[in-house]
Amino acid sequence: YMLRAASKRRHLTDDQRACLAQEEMELLSTINRRERAQAGGTAGGKGRPKTTQAGDSSATDVIGKLSRDRHRESRSVVATNYGISHRKVQSAFRLKRDSPNLYRQVKSGQLRLAEAKREAERAAKRSEQQRIAKLARDAKPLERTWRIITGDCIAEMRKLEPGTVRLIFADPPYNIGINYGSGSRADQLPDGNYLAWCQTWMDACVRLLTDDGSLWVMINDDYADHFGLLLRQTGLHRRAWIKWYETFGVNCTNNFNRCSRHIFYCVKNPRRFVFNADAVSRPSDRQLKYSDKRAAPDGKLWDNVWCIPRLVENSQERLPDFPTQLPLALLTPIVQCASHPGDLVFDPFTGSGTTGAVASICGRRFVGCELNSRFAEAAKIRIASMTDLDCHRDNPK
Numbered sequence: 563y564m565l566r567a568a569s570k571r572r573h574l575t576d577d578q579r580a581c582l583a584q585e586e587m588e589l590l591s592t593i594n595r596r597e598r599a600q601a602g603g604t605a606g607g608k609g610r611p612k613t614t615q616a617g618d619s620s621a622t623d624v625i626g627k628l629s630r631d632r633h634r635e636s637r638s639v640v641a642t643n644y645g646i647s648h649r650k651v652q653s654a655f656r657l658k659r660d661s662p663n664l665y666r667q668v669k670s671g672q673l674r675l676a677e678a679k680r681e682a683e684r685a686a687k688r689s690e691q692q693r694i695a696k697l698a699r700d701a702k703p704l705e706r707t708w709r710i711i712t713g714d715c716i717a718e719m720r721k722l723e724p725g726t727v728r729l730i731f732a733d734p735p736y737n738i739g740i741n742y743g744s745g746s747r748a749d750q751l752p753d754g755n756y757l758a759w760c761q762t763w764m765d766a767c768v769r770l771l772t773d774d775g776s777l778w779v780m781i782n783d784d785y786a787d788h789f790g791l792l793l794r795q796t797g798l799h800r801r802a803w804i805k806w807y808e809t810f811g812v813n814c815t816n817n818f819n820r821c822s823r824h825i826f827y828c829v830k831n832p833r834r835f836v837f838n839a840d841a842v843s844r845p846s847d848r849q850l851k852y853s854d855k856r857a858a859p860d861g862k863l864w865d866n867v868w869c870i871p872r873l874v875e876n877s878q879e880r881l882p883d884f885p886t887q888l889p890l891a892l893l894t895p896i897v898q899c900a901s902h903p904g905d906l907v908f909d910p911f912t913g914s915g916t917t918g919a920v921a922s923i924c925g926r927r928f929v930g931c932e933l934n935s936r937f938a939e940a941a942k943i944r945i946a947s948m949t950d951l952d953c954h955r956d957n958p959k
């Protein structure tokens with residue numbers, strides 16, 4: 563009676579009525595079980611003598627009739643007294659069973675049932691991802707799940723098995739005179755030579771990708787237009803052209819300051835690829851600012867401009883004597899979005915080992931190439947020391 567009286571309140575939403583309806587169905591189910599137990603005793607349950615006469619209905623018939631009556635009554639309650647669908651009540655039932663805290667928020671009007679359902683699904687998925695990641699890390703405790711090869715990436719990629727890499731992230735030299743250990747002249751090739759070299763390593767990357775794999779390439783303004791064409795020539799399909807906004811950058815004279823880089827996200831098969839939307843989703847303004855019921859319960863995918871600060875000299879994760887270190891916050895969404903735990907991630911220009919560190923933390927296998935032996939050793943130390951850190955950092959908006 564109290565549940566049905568509460569359902570008549572005008573301010574209640576359909577989701578709250580669904581919670582009340584499922585609680586009444588739960589109550590009816592309890593009564594049903596009690597009456598079935600009593601009927602079973604009358605018909606001769608365990609340790610009880612049978613009291614039915616010949617020609618009377620069997621205990622099975624009695625129990626079956628009670629069960630059917632209660633089931634019909636439950637459906638009638640949902641249809642007539644609460645005015646909501648049976649499916650919505652079932653959703654409320656599953657939510658209470660699997661996520662009691664979310665259920666209480668729906669019942670109190672803090673959450674919509676669809677939002678709570680999505681959050682429960684995301685929580686279950688996160689839990690499963692963490693479980694798989696742990697299994698991947700602990701599967702062979704005596705064998706590392708990552709390795710860094712010291713040598714030329716093109717030569718080393720020829721030695722790797724084709725079609726085995728789910729995700730490749732490449733941040734090559736930009737041909738702007740940075741000293742990576744061989745002098746600044748080594749990073750100042752004629753345009754034709756530089757672009758021909760880039761085409762070669764891009765083709766080698768495509769050979770390594772699985773059919774549902776992806777290649778992510780980062781480059782500066784000087785060669786972004788060329789890279790877009792080179793990647794098309796490899797046969798890859800571009801899904802996004804992302805701008806990494808570094809929040810501060812290089813001050814220029816008589817020109818606009820440089821504070822962004824380009825990330826090309828390309829896939830081998832445009833109809834089949836790995837894309838974990840949870841890793842690159844955020845609550846929309848409709849949800850956060852306006853509590854708009856029309857907002858998508860599972861949030862909004864990131865835009866194609868990523869606001870992630872570059873590393874400053876006194877940053878905690880900054881390595882000494884490395885000129886072009888990338889932040890973990892940049893690689894984390896890429897690795898989580900474009901691969902699954904246990905997948906193989908490859909970086910042909912490992913550098914400080916950011917890709918490998920994130921891959922290892924997130925339960926992925928990793929192979930990287932680095933031409934400079936000093937950088938390669940520093941990256942190995944970094945990856946080995948990073949495996950206990952939490953991969954789930956705050957995502958950029």
